[in-house]
Amino acid sequence: MAKVAPSEDAIDRYDPAAIEPRWADEWERVDLYRAREDSPKPKYYCLDMFPYPSGDLHMGHLEAFTGGDVIARYKWMRGFNVLHPIGWDAFGLPAENAAIARRIHPKEWTYANIEQQARSFKRIGMSFDWSRNFNTCDPDFYRWTQWLFLKFHEAGMAYRRSVAVNWCPHDKTVLANEQVVNGRCERCGTAVTKRNFPSWFLRESDYAQRLLDGLDELPGWSDHIKTIQRNWIGRSEGADVVFTIDGRDESIEVFTTRPDTLWGATFMVLAPEHPLAHALVHGTPREAAFAEYLERVKARTEIDRLALGKRKEGLDSGARAINPVNGEHIPIWVADYVLLEYGTGAIMAVPAHDERDGEFARQEGLPIREVIRPKEGAVDVQSEPYVGDGFMVNSGPFDGTPTPGGIPKVIDWLEEQGLGTRSVRYRLRDWNISRQRYWGCPIPMILCDKDGEVPVAMGELPVLLPDLEDYSPTDSGQSPLAKKTDWVNVTCPACGGPARRETDTFDTFVDSSWYFFRYAGPTAEAWADREKVEYWMPADHYTGGITHATGHLIYSRFFTKVLHDVGLISFDEPYPELLNQGMVIMGGSAMSKSRGNLVTPGEIVGRYGADCARVTMLFAGPFEADVDWRFNTAIAKLMMLTNEIADARDASDADLGEAVGALVRMLNPMAPFISQELWLRLGTEGYVQRADWPVADPALIKVDHVTMVVQVSGKVRDKIDVPADIGEEQMKERALASDKVRAHIDGREVVKTVIVPPKLVNLVVR
Structure with missing residues (x-):
């Protein structure tokens, strides 16, 4: 390094306003944190979840990014070649909604915030490699998002279909299942309804079992996160059973995890949206009532439809199904407590042994038949269902069979009789990636009445997002891009006839499902430099919030597995070590821009300095209780060492110098500015960040x-x-x-x- 003199006005007093910006400028000038692939040192890819640029940084950002920064700096000093990059998740609702509220263009708002956040990151001493910085709203990035989507489409992993989807009336856009929490939009809290839209999907459900199996290969993930993902993927083992419909050619397939209760099925229930529901009432006196009923159901949230204790609304279709195990003719009802998205959208109702079925049967006066009896005592299933273990009764050849041990025996019998098949189902659904908003990556597809969905040629990417003066979302469900007719109307690449562009944009989670590859191998010639990606990936460490457990953290694992399968990479898990930081609480709520309860790092840094803000945040408590990164404990130990040095009045200057030098080096990951200033004052050349981590001699501490x-x-x-x-x-x-x-x-x-x-x-x- 060039000779840098200590701050003249801070011999006896640490002045962060004078010292910290000076060192931040120096580190940037010499490009201190640039990662290089030709280093002889072992690599260490320290990855942070990149931020939304919907405002300045807040204290939650400081906690999250300081934790990752400590790890990166520590690894530098332990002799690793560290990649610690930064970028911005710049498309999507957070930026667009903030821009709408301020009546400015999302692009203007986004880039202004990126500049502000970059200044804040530098001011608080983040050790980022700025040479790899990008924003997902840059055409140089989203060109490759579009290219990857076309690779998915080419592999049969992307498709378009019209389906009832989650609709947020406030944000006026479709939501993926992962973005609906307890029937409400995860961002704004509005009750989610259902609307029919043609949407683009990725076949995430095809990877359900591999996503489950892969969790066993992630030793650096907490058991809590892995349990959340296992539950979300939701593997269920049971049987597929077909009920024929009396007097019709159609049949109804149901999936059940309790085939031992088949003899207790006294009616069937279809979801109101099930295609067969309308077919059964078509041309009958019930058709008009069904149409009115369907409109009422559409206005209800999933949480209302599934709630126990609430009155269920149903309609007898008039049709009858035949129970395959006993030949009984049972009524087929349509009811709101069955959802099309779960299982097959149809259930065999066993009111004696299921709470919702029991509520509905008692409400409508439907028969209730006991088929599982407790081993001791008795339960009046006419008044409340029995959902425990016991033995089978009223079940033909299986009377007296203990359950749940009898379940596999029943499945074997169903297969022998040709009445059903052993089956595995998953809760995980395909990922709806269509959004009816402006500020997103355009989907590179052309819609033609003759040729259907036609991909934009790879050589014509990127499909640029056009500028719009009026980009506000519409009540109709059409994207604002549909108003840009000169952009929408094109010639079909397949037939040369008139066609139109897809006007939906990608869910922003598509961008964040692959951004870390771009950090590892930036290039203008491809989605990523394969050789560099193979050098840096998988990432050695990933820091981010637990709120992404069923969203980004599943999407990015799915993306990585598909990229492996299409031959773009050699591995199929993106980051084997995951650290989830907590949330900074302000006024009883997690700090966020959308809640308006922010305290910015700038306020703290301006008064006390960046190092003080960093150390205070790290010392506040364990970063995450389930992992070994105990930053607060490390700081406490450094305090103890400081006191020991202060009390060592009889120690030699050489011993004191060695002890202080070790203290300064160990302080650097948490307080980089003051440690660098002290390092210089000790008369040591170079940057403390490049010094070796102190190594204890076990013989001396025994x-x-x-x-x-x-x-x-x-x-x-x-x-x-x-x-x-x-x-x-x-x-x-x-x-x-x-x-x-x-x-x-x-x-x-x-x-x-x-x-x-x-x-x-x-x-x-x-």
Whole structure:
């Protein structure tokens, strides 16, 4: 480095306003954090979830990005070649809604915020490689988003169909299932309704089992996150059973995890949106009533339709199905508590052993038949369903068979009789990637009345997002792009006839499903440089919020598996280690721009400096309780070392210098500015970031004896000097032999002994 003098006005006083910007400029000038593929050091890809540029950074950003920055800086000092990039998730609703509220164009708002966030990141000392920075709204990036979509389409992984989709009346756009939480839009909280739209989907459900299996290959993910994903993917084992319809050629297939209750199916229920529901009432006196009923159902949220204790609304179709196991003719109802998206959209109703079926049967006066009886006692299934284990009754050849152990036997019998087949189903659905909003990546497809959906030629990418003066969302469900007729109307590449562009834009999660590849291998010639991607990926560490567990963290895993299968990469998991930070709370709510409860880092940095803000945030508590990155503990240890150095009045200058040098180096990941200033004041050349991490000599820290604390029910009763290598049994003996301890346990029962070798014994008494 060039010779840099210490700050002249800060010999006895640390002035962050003078010192920190100076070092930030110096690091940027020398490109200190640029990653290189030709380094002989082992690589370490430290990845942070990139931010939305919908405003300035807030304290939640500071927590999230400081955690990743500490890890990156630590790895630099431990001898790794570190890639620590940054970019912006610049398309999508957050930026567009903020722009609408301020009556400016999303592009203007987005780029202004990117500039502001970049300044803030530099001011708080982030060790980013700025040479790899990009924004997803740049054509140089979204050209390759479009290219990847066409590769998915080419592989049969993308399709378009008209379907009832989740609709947010406030944001006026379709939502993926993962963006609906308890029947409401995850962003604005509006109750979600259903509307029919032609939409583009990716076949995510084809990868359900691989997404499940892959979780076992992610040792660096918390069990909590993996459980959330397993539940979301939702593997269920059971049987597919076909019920024929009396007097008609159609049949109804149901999937059930409880085929042992088939003999208790006394009616069937179709989701109101099921194609067969209308067919059964078509041309009958019930048709008009069904049409009115369907309109009422469309206005209800899923949470209302599924809620227990609420009156269910249904309609008897008049048709009858034949129960394949006993030949009984049972009524086919249409009811709102069955959803088309789950299973087959049709159920066999077993009111004696299912709460919703039981509620509906009692409401409509439908028969209830017990087929599972508890092993002990009795339950009146006419008044409440029995959902526990027991043995089968009223079940023909299976009477007396214990359940759930009888389930596989029933499935075997169904297959032998040709009445059903063993089956596995998943809760995970295909990903709806169409959005009826302006500020997004255009979908590179052309719609032709003759040739259907025709891909834009790869050589004509990117399909640029046109400028619009009026980009507000529409109530009709059409994208604002539909108003740009000179952009929409084109010639079909297949037949040369008139055609129109797809006017929906991609869900912004499409961009974030692959952005980390672009960091690893930036190039103008391809979606990513394959050689560089193979060098850096999979990412060694990923930091981000748990709120993305069923969204981005599944989408990006799915994307990576497809990219592997089409031959673009050699691996199929993007990041084996995941660290989920907590949320910064303000006024009882997680801090976010949409809630208007922000405190910006700039306010803290302006008063106390960036290092103070960083260390305060890291010291506030464990970054995430399930992982080893205990930043608050590390800071506490550095405080202890500082006190030890201050008390070492008899130490030699050489020993003090070595101790202070080690302290400064260990402080650097958390407080990069003051540590760099102190490093220079110690008379050391170069950047502390490039110094080696201190290595402890075990021989020097080995002790022969330690102080063992003895507690009785959590209260300290004695402290005993013991050998450092003492065993647990000896610790217990020494504790029980103490007169001070005996005074508190004599005449009482020791119900539990907690031992932490070699320093603690806690005797729990009563």
